[in-house]
Amino acid sequence: MTTLADGEWHRLHPASPLLRGGIFIVAVLGFIITNLRERLVEVFFGVPRYGGDPVDEILARGAVGWALLAVVVVLLLILTVFYLSWRMHTFRVTAEVVEVRSGMLFRSNRRARVDRIQGVNIVRPLIPRLFGAAKLEVSVAGQDANVQLAYLGSSLADQLRRDILRLASGLRQPPPAARDAARDAAPDAALSPPPGYGLAPTAGASYSAATAVADRARDFFAPELDPDAAPPESVVRIPPGRLIGSVILNGFTVFVVLAGIALTVSVVAGVSDWLLVAFIPTLIASVSFYFTRVTKSLRYSIAGTPDGVRVGFGLLTTSNETLPPGRIHAIGVSQPLLWRPSGWWQVRINTAGHSSTKGAAGEANTTILPVGTLADVARVLELILPGFDSEEQQALIERGLNSKGGVDGYTNAPRRAAWLHPFSWRRTGYTVSNGTALLRRGVIARELVLVPLARLQSVAISQGPLTRMLHLASARLHTVAGPVTADLGVVDAVEALVLFDRISSGAISSALSDTSHHWNQPDGVAE
Known part of the structure; x- marks a missing residue:
C-alpha cells in the first residue's frame, strides 16, 4: 500500500x-x-x-x-x-x-x-x-x-x-507491527509528505517551469487507459466516425430535421418569416448539443484489468471508472431502430452505486458501451460476465439479439400471446445458462437482458384478468434500481412456474458459490 x-x-x-x-x-x-x-x-x-x-x-x-x-x-x-x-x-x-x-x-x-x-x-x-x-x-x-x-x-x-x-x-x-517495522526501517520516508500534493508531482529545486x-x-x-493496465485483446474502443453517427442517429435529430422542413416550407410559402429568427437559437443549441456529446465521448475505451472493468472517456474533461467484479446486477443490450442498418448496439448496466459524473456521450454513467458492433458487445459481455464466454453462450447471446423467434434455445411465448403482443410475441422468451438468466424481447427496439443469478434480489410471476383468461402470465426479476428492467410481458402460465423454480433455485446455488466480489481473498478465509 x-x-x-x-x-x-x-x-x-x-x-x-x-x-x-x-x-x-x-x-x-x-x-x-x-x-x-x-x-x-x-x-x-x-x-x-x-x-x-x-x-x-x-x-x-x-x-x-x-x-x-x-x-x-x-x-x-x-x-x-x-x-x-x-x-x-x-x-x-x-x-x-x-x-x-x-x-x-x-x-x-x-x-x-x-x-x-x-x-x-x-x-x-x-x-x-x-x-x-x-x-x-x-x-x-x-x-x-x-x-x-x-x-x-x-x-x-x-x-x-x-x-x-x-x-x-x-x-x-x-x-500494525509490520507497518511500524517498515517505518522504523525508513524513518525519513515515513515522516516525509507523500509526493504529488503540490503543483508538481515531485519536490525539489530541479523541478523547473519547463x-x-x-x-x-x-x-x-496521454491515453486515458494505461497501455500496461489491460491486455490489448480485452480493450474495446469506439471509432470517432461511429461515435458521431450514433449521436446523429437519434430522436433529437429526427425532431430537428422535421422542424427544419416545417420551417423551410413556412418561409417559402411566406406564412411566417419570423419563425426563421426564432429557429436560430434552436440551431445554436443543437450544434452545442452535438459538440458536447461527441467531445465527452472521444478516446472512449473499456478494458478488463486485474481489479475490474475500466471505462474511460473524454477529451478536455476525462473520466476513468473501475467497476470491481461482482458489482453488476443486470445488463441490458439494446438496439434503437435507427441503428439497425448499421448493426450498432448499446450496453447499459444496473449497479448498487452510481458515480455523480455523467458517462460517455452524455448518457448516464450506467451506459457502459454507448455504441458498438455485435463483436464489441460480445467482448464487453466477456469482461463484465467472467466465465460467460463459451461458444454455446456466445450463440445464445447472438440469437437473443438477432433471432426472430422459433426453436433457438429460448423458451418463447405461445402463439396466443399475440392477442396482447401482436408484433413481439415471437421474440419474447427466456433461457438460463451458466448462472445467468437471459430475457429477450422487443421487435422495433430489440433488447436482451442478462441477470447474474448471484446478484438477483427476488423473482415474481403475476397474472391479470386478460393473461389469466389466455392462460398466460408475466415474470419479473428484481434487481437494484437502474435503467435495465428484467421482465417478460407474456409467458405461458405453466412455463411461468418452471421459470420461477429455475430462477429461484439457480439464484440460491449461484449466491452460495459466488466469490467474485472478493476476487483476491485467499482460499479458506471466511468472509
Missing part, C-alpha cells in the same frame, strides 16, 4: 479550495470587470465613458486608501477561509473504510466501507488538469452515499484507486 492507504489522516491537494471555489472567484472577477468596463474601454480604446462609476466616486471622496485596504482585507479573508477549509478537510483509508472529515463551523464525516464499494471513478476536469489534480469518487450503495476526494495529485489518485480496490478485493494491509509544462502536456495527451 502507498502512504495514502496507511490508515493515517491525510490532506488533499493544496489547490483544492481554489479548484472547488473556482466558480465563486470567477463570479467576483466578473462583477469587478463589469463595474470597471467603461473605465477599461476608455483606457484601451480612448472612448469616453458615461454615467456614474464606482471608481470615480472613490476618487472624488479621496477614499483610495480605504478602498485598497478593503480589497486587501477581502483577499486575506478569502485566503484564510481557503486555508482553513483545506486544513479541516482530511481523509484516511483503512482496511475497513474510506473516511472523509470536512467543515469548519458544521463538521461532516462520511464513510464508505471497502467491502461495499461499487466502483472508483477518477475525473480530471479541464481546469484541475492544469494544476495536475484529479477528483476521486468512491461509489457505494445507497442514496447520496458516495465519498469524494476533490482534489488529489493526478498520480496519487491513480495509486490510491489501486489501493482501495486491492482492499475491496479481500487483500488486507499488513498488521518540466511542469511538459508534465501537464503529457497528462493532456
Whole structure:
C-alpha cells in the first residue's frame, strides 16, 4: 500500500479550495470587470465613458486608501477561509473504510466501507488538469452515499484507486507491527509528505517551469487507459466516425430535421418569416448539443484489468471508472431502430452505486458501451460476465439479439400471446445458462437482458384478468434500481412456474458459490 492507504489522516491537494471555489472567484472577477468596463474601454480604446462609476466616486471622496485596504482585507479573508477549509478537510483509508472529515463551523464525516464499494471513478476536469489534480469518487450503495476526494495529485489518485480496490478485493494491509517495522526501517520516508500534493508531482529545486509544462502536456495527451493496465485483446474502443453517427442517429435529430422542413416550407410559402429568427437559437443549441456529446465521448475505451472493468472517456474533461467484479446486477443490450442498418448496439448496466459524473456521450454513467458492433458487445459481455464466454453462450447471446423467434434455445411465448403482443410475441422468451438468466424481447427496439443469478434480489410471476383468461402470465426479476428492467410481458402460465423454480433455485446455488466480489481473498478465509 502507498502512504495514502496507511490508515493515517491525510490532506488533499493544496489547490483544492481554489479548484472547488473556482466558480465563486470567477463570479467576483466578473462583477469587478463589469463595474470597471467603461473605465477599461476608455483606457484601451480612448472612448469616453458615461454615467456614474464606482471608481470615480472613490476618487472624488479621496477614499483610495480605504478602498485598497478593503480589497486587501477581502483577499486575506478569502485566503484564510481557503486555508482553513483545506486544513479541516482530511481523509484516511483503512482496511475497513474510506473516511472523509470536512467543515469548519458544521463538521461532516462520511464513510464508505471497502467491502461495499461499487466502483472508483477518477475525473480530471479541464481546469484541475492544469494544476495536475484529479477528483476521486468512491461509489457505494445507497442514496447520496458516495465519498469524494476533490482534489488529489493526478498520480496519487491513480495509486490510491489501486489501493482501495486491492482492499475491496479481500487483500488486507499488513498488521500494525509490520507497518511500524517498515517505518522504523525508513524513518525519513515515513515522516516525509507523500509526493504529488503540490503543483508538481515531485519536490525539489530541479523541478523547473519547463518540466511542469511538459508534465501537464503529457497528462493532456496521454491515453486515458494505461497501455500496461489491460491486455490489448480485452480493450474495446469506439471509432470517432461511429461515435458521431450514433449521436446523429437519434430522436433529437429526427425532431430537428422535421422542424427544419416545417420551417423551410413556412418561409417559402411566406406564412411566417419570423419563425426563421426564432429557429436560430434552436440551431445554436443543437450544434452545442452535438459538440458536447461527441467531445465527452472521444478516446472512449473499456478494458478488463486485474481489479475490474475500466471505462474511460473524454477529451478536455476525462473520466476513468473501475467497476470491481461482482458489482453488476443486470445488463441490458439494446438496439434503437435507427441503428439497425448499421448493426450498432448499446450496453447499459444496473449497479448498487452510481458515480455523480455523467458517462460517455452524455448518457448516464450506467451506459457502459454507448455504441458498438455485435463483436464489441460480445467482448464487453466477456469482461463484465467472467466465465460467460463459451461458444454455446456466445450463440445464445447472438440469437437473443438477432433471432426472430422459433426453436433457438429460448423458451418463447405461445402463439396466443399475440392477442396482447401482436408484433413481439415471437421474440419474447427466456433461457438460463451458466448462472445467468437471459430475457429477450422487443421487435422495433430489440433488447436482451442478462441477470447474474448471484446478484438477483427476488423473482415474481403475476397474472391479470386478460393473461389469466389466455392462460398466460408475466415474470419479473428484481434487481437494484437502474435503467435495465428484467421482465417478460407474456409467458405461458405453466412455463411461468418452471421459470420461477429455475430462477429461484439457480439464484440460491449461484449466491452460495459466488466469490467474485472478493476476487483476491485467499482460499479458506471466511468472509
